[in-house]
Amino acid sequence: xxxxxxxxxxxxxxxxxxxxxxxxxxxxxxxxxxxxxxxxxxxxxxxxxxxxxxxxxxxxxxxxxxxxxxxxxxxxxxxxxxxxxxxxxxxxxxxxxxxxxxxxxxxxxxxxxxxxxxxxxxxxxxxxxxxxxxxxxxxxxxxxxxxxxxxxxxxxxxxxxxxxxxxxxxxxxxxxxxxxxxxxxxxxx
Amino acid sequence: xxxxxxxxxxxxxxxxxxxxxxxxxxxxxxxxxxxxxxxxxxxxxxxxx
Numbered sequence: 001x002x003x004x005x006x007x008x009x010x011x012x013x014x015x016x017x018x019x020x021x022x023x024x025x026x027x028x029x030x031x032x033x034x035x036x037x038x039x040x041x042x043x044x045x046x047x048x049x050x051x052x053x054x055x056x057x058x059x060x061x062x063x064x065x066x067x068x069x070x071x072x073x074x075x076x077x078x079x080x081x082x083x084x085x086x087x088x089x090x091x092x093x094x095x096x097x098x099x100x101x102x103x104x105x106x107x108x109x110x111x112x113x114x115x116x117x118x119x120x121x122x123x124x125x126x127x128x129x130x131x132x133x134x135x136x137x138x139x140x141x142x143x144x145x146x147x148x149x150x151x152x153x154x155x156x157x158x159x160x161x162x163x164x165x166x167x168x169x170x171x172x173x174x175x176x177x178x179x180x181x182x183x184x185x186x187x188x189x
Numbered sequence: 190x191x192x193x194x195x196x197x198x199x200x201x202x203x204x205x206x207x208x209x210x211x212x213x214x215x216x217x218x219x220x221x222x223x224x225x226x227x228x229x230x231x232x233x234x235x236x237x238x
Contacts, residue, residue: 048219053202060198061190099231106233108226115223119216128220132227139231147235166233168194172201173226179205180218187214 015086017141019093024137025130027098032116032129041120045185048114052178055107059171062164068107075102097137105163108170111177112136118181120188 035044055068075095080088095101099109112132119125190198212218 056201057190057198060194096234099227104230104234106230109230112223112227112230115219118219121216124216124220128216128223131220131224135224135228136231139228140234141231143232143235163233166229169229170226170233172197173222173229175198175201176205176208177219177222177226179202179207180209180212180222181205183206183209183212184214184216184219187209 013145016089016093016145017138019089020097020137020141021134022097023094024097024099024133026133027100028116028129028133028136029126031113032126033122035113035117036119036122036125036129038117039120040117041188042185044114044117045181045188048111048118048181049178049185051107051111051114052174052181056171056175056178059107059167059174061171062167068104069110070104071101072103073101093137093141096140098133099136099140106167106170108174109136111174115177118184 058066075092079091083091104110116125116129116132119128209218
């Protein structure tokens with residue numbers, strides 16, 4: 001997939017980033033609007049603590065089960081066959097940039113909507129949602145550009161090890177955010 | 190899970206409690222790590238099958 005993408009020159013990199021970031025920001029702002037108008041702050045903070053303390057140790061330990069919530073849906077090949085590479089980038093960017101539609105191997109992703117709901121204020125909630133959309137989509141696009149430049153079919157083992165490190169990082173981050181949310185709960189509710 | 194991982198996990202929770210206590214309920218204490226997790230999550234998916 002990565003090899004077919006139009007990257008290399010600065011303008012193409014900017015195009016790739018835009019194709020990922022614009023749909024992601026749009027989707028996340030809509031989610032921010034939705035969850036910020038509902039009185040979800042207390043429930044969201046509680047769920048962050050429960051979710052973080054449940055999945056954090058599992059991610060740190062590298063346990064595969066129970067798997068984090070998510071779907072196994074992937075962009076159907078029919079959507080990207082026989083279309084221009086620019087259109088392919090738009091399709092992939094729209095599907096992968098926001099992060100909801102495709103496979104999420106790390107539990108940390110589903111903490112993010114809870115974090116938006118925990119804000120409890122429309123303006124701040126939408127701003128956080130937009131920032132999350134930019135961060136996720138930019139990370140996804142930059143990783144794609146990096147993998148295009150550094151692709152090496154022989155380093156599968158290194159890829160597995162790197163995945164384990166990311167998973168452990170995800171677990172520690174979940175635990176830390178659970179700790180923060182306990183104190184948020186104490187101060188704000 | 191190894192003793193080192195357990196110690197780090199407890200340390201992560203303690204660090205979160207400390208940051209949350211110092212932030213005195215400011216939403217930035219949750220928002221900043223959420224944005225970091227989002228960026229890491231997006232980037233790290235490049236390593237998932």
